Amino acid sequence: NAGVTQTPKFRVLKTGQSMTLLCAQDMNHEYMYWYRQDPGMGLRLIHYSVGEGTTAKGEVPDGYNVSRLKKQNFLLGLESAAPSQTSVYFCASSYSILRDRVNYNEQFFGPGTRLTVL
């Protein structure tokens, strides 16, 4: 199993350009997530999805859109890139198992995409 993969690994954009980051997982997980990591701030949740065709906002959703057309893929779009979106973007996926009224949910992360917006 490849686990969680992300495309591309690196990208440089000019302000105002658009792009889509692709996340794919082969673990048949229901849940998928996009985070950004900035120096000294830890990871912050951008958007997430609890199943095919569903998406929800996280902590820092502004300037990003997402789509989950297939269970194994979660796309993150930047319509008009800004320098403030320079960051490392991580995708994650997780299973969710309810057992004895306890929700077991462990997230697995991809290798990241380093994005620079000039």
Added chain:
Amino acid sequence: KQEVTQIPAALSVPEGENLVLNCSFTDSAIYNLQWFRQDPGKGLTSLLLIQSSQREQTSGRLNASLDKSSGRSTLYIAASQPGDSATYLCAPAMEYGNKLVFGAGTILRVKS
């Protein structure tokens, strides 16, 4: 709003030492808590997951404890090795486990 603090921010120890990394969080209504390891320029590797009803979890030389009521978790690393050098991140999960809130991490360096 959940806030997560990890202390110390950086730690340098000689090989073989036992060490403790601390994580504190402000909202005790968590579903679980994960500890991750991140190597420079790499993604996150899940080390341990503690459910909110559990007090501790062990994996090899790693032991994580959770005191949910006081908003604290610790990661204990026994007999540290140079290969343990990495950033360690703590992340309590909110909202049925869907929302991880990360601390800024502890940068660990184990000297040989």
